[in-house]
Amino acid sequence: MMSRLPCRTLLGALSRWRLLAPGARGFAEVPTVQPEGQPAVQPRRPRRIGIGELNLPKANEKSKDALGTPDLEEDGTTGGPEIKISQITSEDVYSLWPPKEMVADPEVPKEVKRPHLWLQHDDQDYVGTEDVGRFVKLTRNDLLEQLPEGGCGELARDLTLIPNRVRDIGLMVRKLTIELIAQLSELQEFTDSFGRKCIRKNGFLIDGHKGTGKSQVLNLVTMWARKNGWLVVLEPNPGRYLREIADIKRSNNGIYLQSEFAQQFLEALSLANRQMLQEIPVDYQSYGSRGIDGEPKHATSRLYHSLIEKTVDTEAQDENLSAGEQLKRIAKYRRKVRIPTMVDVLRQPQNVWEIVEFGLDREEYAVQAVAEAFVQLQQQTTHPVLVVVDAWNECFPCSEYVSIRYDNTRFHGYIPGYHLSMPRALHRWDGHKFRRGLKICATSWQKFKRRAYRPELLGVKDHEIRTVRNFTQQEFANYVMYLRIMKVLHNFPADDLNYFYMLTQGNGFQARKMLST
Numbered sequence: 001m002m003s004r005l006p007c008r009t010l011l012g013a014l015s016r017w018r019l020l021a022p023g024a025r026g027f028a029e030v031p032t033v034q035p036e037g038q039p040a041v042q043p044r045r046p047r048r049i050g051i052g053e054l055n056l057p058k059a060n061e062k063s064k065d066a067l068g069t070p071d072l073e074e075d076g077t078t079g080g081p082e083i084k085i086s087q088i089t090s091e092d093v094y095s096l097w098p099p100k101e102m103v104a105d106p107e108v109p110k111e112v113k114r115p116h117l118w119l120q121h122d123d124q125d126y127v128g129t130e131d132v133g134r135f136v137k138l139t140r141n142d143l144l145e146q147l148p149e150g151g152c153g154e155l156a157r158d159l160t161l162i163p164n165r166v167r168d169i170g171l172m173v174r175k176l177t178i179e180l181i182a183q184l185s186e187l188q189e190f191t192d193s194f195g196r197k198c199i200r201k202n203g204f205l206i207d208g209h210k211g212t213g214k215s216q217v218l219n220l221v222t223m224w225a226r227k228n229g230w231l232v233v234l235e236p237n238p239g240r241y242l243r244e245i246a247d248i249k250r251s252n253n254g255i256y257l258q259s260e261f262a263q264q265f266l267e268a269l270s271l272a273n274r275q276m277l278q279e280i281p282v283d284y285q286s287y288g289s290r291g292i293d294g295e296p297k298h299a300t301s302r303l304y305h306s307l308i309e310k311t312v313d314t315e316a317q318d319e320n321l322s323a324g325e326q327l328k329r330i331a332k333y334r335r336k337v338r339i340p341t342m343v344d345v346l347r348q349p350q351n352v353w354e355i356v357e358f359g360l361d362r363e364e365y366a367v368q369a370v371a372e373a374f375v376q377l378q379q380q381t382t383h384p385v386l387v388v389v390d391a392w393n394e395c396f397p398c399s400e401y402v403s404i405r406y407d408n409t410r411f412h413g414y415i416p417g418y419h420l421s422m423p424r425a426l427h428r429w430d431g432h433k434f435r436r437g438l439k440i441c442a443t444s445w446q447k448f449k450r451r452a453y454r455p456e457l458l459g460v461k462d463h464e465i466r467t468v469r470n471f472t473q474q475e476f477a478n479y480v481m482y483l484r485i486m487k488v489l490h491n492f493p494a495d496d497l498n499y500f501y502m503l504t505q506g507n508g509f510q511a512r513k514m515l516s517t
Contacts, residue, residue: 117478117485118170129178133475135170135482136220143169146223148271152236152390152442153215161516162486170482171220172475174213176466180204180221180440187438188228188384197381203431203439205392205460208468211509214442215390217468221440222388231276231383231437233269239394239447241422248401248420251293252303256401258421262366265422266359269373276383277353283379287372288343292364294371294421297339308333342368352376367421374425378433385437391444393453395427429459470506473498479511488516 119127119134143151150156159169187199206214215236225232241261248256270277291300312330315321321329342365346358352373359369377385398414407413417423431439443453455465471479477497483489492515504510 117481119173127173127178127181129175131173132175132178133472133478134173135478136173137168137170138223139168140166142223146226146272147219147234149234149268150236151215152218152222152234152388153444155215155219158512161483161488161512164487167486169486171216172213172479172482173220174217174468174475176206176468177217177220179466180217181224184221184225184230184386185228188230197384197436199384199434199436199438201431201438202429202461202464203387203441205429205455205465206440206442206468207455207465208443209470209507210445211507212468212470213508214444214468216508218388218390218440218442222386225386226272229383230386231273231377233273233377233385233387235265235389235426237391238389238423238426239391239444241420242394242397242399242401242417245400250403251291251295251300253291253293253295253300254405254419255293255295255424256415256420257293257367259363259366261422262370263360263363265370266356266366266373270353270356270360274353277356278351280352280376280380280382282349282351282355283376284348286375286379287349288341289375290341290368290371292340292342292368294367294425297341300339301334301337304337305334308337342372352380370422370425377437379435381436383436385434387431387434387437387439389426389439389441391446392426392441393443393445393448395423397448471501471508471511472506473501476501476504476506476511479508480515483515 116133117135118137119131147155162169183201183204187201190197190199192198192200206217208214222232222234241258244261246258246260248258250256289297291297293300308330311333312321312326315329316326342355342358342362345362345365346354349355349358355369355372355376359366359373395417397417398411399417399420401415401420402413403415404413406415418427429439429441431437456462480489480492480497480500484492500511500514504514
C-alpha cells in the first residue's frame with residue numbers, strides 16, 4: 001500500500017511561491033529551508049557558450065549555402081572560366097539540340113506487376129467477392145458495341161483524362177456489381193411451377209452520395225447483361241429531356257409530346273437490340289392500347305364522357321327519353337369515339353422491330369411507338385428484359401419549359417418533368433409489369449440536393465434499395481494505381497496514399513478531382 005505523505009509536506013510544497021510586494025508584478029520564489037544534518041543544495045547556473053562553439057564563418061572563408069554550393073560573386077559568376085557568347089558556334093548549338101529524349105522512340109508502356117489490379121483473364125465465367133476492387137480491362141470497341149447509347153454518369157469525362165486515345169481502359173468491380181450479377185444470373189432462366197419462364201422481381205434502386213460510383217455499377221452490369229443474352233433498354237441521362245429545348249405539343253390529356261426526343265430514344269434502342277426485337281412477336285391483345293400521346297386509350301376517352309352526357313341530356317329533354325334509353329344512347333356515343341392511333345396505319349406488325357421502325361419513319365407516331373414498345377416488352381417472354389435508367393430522380397423536377405397553364409401553381413409557370421412524354425415513359429416504378437424482366441434505376445445528386453428524398457412514395461420498398469458506399473482503402477489504392485498506369489498521375493508518392501484517402505474519404509468524385517489536377 002502506498003505510504004501517505006504528511007499534510008505538512010504538501011503544504012510546504014505549495015507555499016514555495018508567494019506574491020511579491022504590492023505594486024510588483026509576477027511571483028518570487030521563497031528560499032527553501034534545508035533540514036538539519038543535510039548539506040545545502042547550490043542552485044544551478046546556466047552554462048556559458050563560447051564563441052568557438054557557435055561555428056561562425058571566418059573572415060577569409062567563402063560562405064556556402066545549405067547544399068554546399070558556394071555563393072556567387074558580385075558579377076554573378078562562381079569564379080570559374082568565363083565563356084563569351086561570341087565564342088559559341090552553330091556546331092555547339094547543333095550538338096546540344098534537340099535533346100536525345102525528344103527524338104528518341106517513345107517507350108512502350110509496361111504493365112505494372114500487380115496481380116490483384118486486373119482480372120486474371122477477360123473471359124472469366126465466374127466473378128466472386130475476391131474480385132472486388134479489381135478492374136475489368138475493356139477496349140474502346142467494346143464500349144461502342146456494348147454501350148452505344150452512351151455511358152452512364154461521367155464515364156466520358158474519365159476517358160478524357162487518359163492521354164492515350166487508343167489504350168484499353170478499365171472499370172472497377174464493386175461489391176454491389178457482384179451482387180447484381182449474381183441476382184441476374186439466377187433470374188435469367190427462372191421458371192414458375194408450370195415451366196414458363198418468368199421473373200418475379202420488381203427491380204433495384206441504387207442510391208448513394210455523389211461520387212460513390214453508382215453509374216459505373218450500371219455501366220458494368222449493362223455490359224455483362226448484353227454479353228449474356230439480355231435485352232437491355234438503357235437510358236443514361238433522362239434529365240436531358242427536361243433541360244434541352246425542342247418542339248413540344250400538348251395533347252388533350254395534358255401530356256406534352258416530345259416527338260424528336262422519342263425518335264432519338266428509338267434509334268438508340270435499335271442500335272444494340274435490333275436482332276432481339278425482330279425475334280419478339282407482337283401481342284395483338286395489348287397492341288393499340290396506347291394513344292398518340294403514349295397514355296392508355298381509356299384514359300383519353302374519359303375526356304369525352306362529360307361532353308357526351310351533356311349531349312344526351314339535351315336530346316332527352318327534346319325527345320322525352322327515358323332513363324334506360326339515355327344510358328343506351330350514352331353507351332352508343334362512347335363507342336363511336338375514335339382516338340387517333342398508329343393502329344389505323346400499321347394494322348398488323350409481325351414483330352416489335354416493325355413498331356420501332358414505324359416510329360423512326362413517322363415522327364408524329366414516335367411517342368406512341370415508344371409506349372407500344374414498352375407494352376410489348378412487358379408481355380413477351382422470348383428474351384429476359386432489363387430496363388436501366390440512370391439519374392432516375394431527374395424525371396420528377398420542373399423542366400426548363402414554361403406554360404401559362406402552370407402559372408399561380410407550385411410549379412411557378414414551369415412544366416413538371418413527369419408531364420413530358422419521354423420522362424413520363426421512364427418515371428414509373430413498374431418492373432413488376434414485365435413478365436420476364438425488371439428495372440434497375442440509380443439516383444444522381446450532381447445537379448440536385450437530396451433534401452427530403454422519399455422513394456417509398458414512388459412505390460419503392462426498403463428491400464429493393466441498394467446503397468453504394470465510398471471506396472475502401474484497398475479500392476482506393478487500386479484506383480490510384482490505375483491512374484498511374486493510365487499516365488494520369490506521375491510520380492505519386494506512395495507514402496501519401498493514406499493522406500489522400502483521409503482527404504477524399506474514399507469518394508471517387510473527390511479523388512478524381514484532387515488527383516487529376
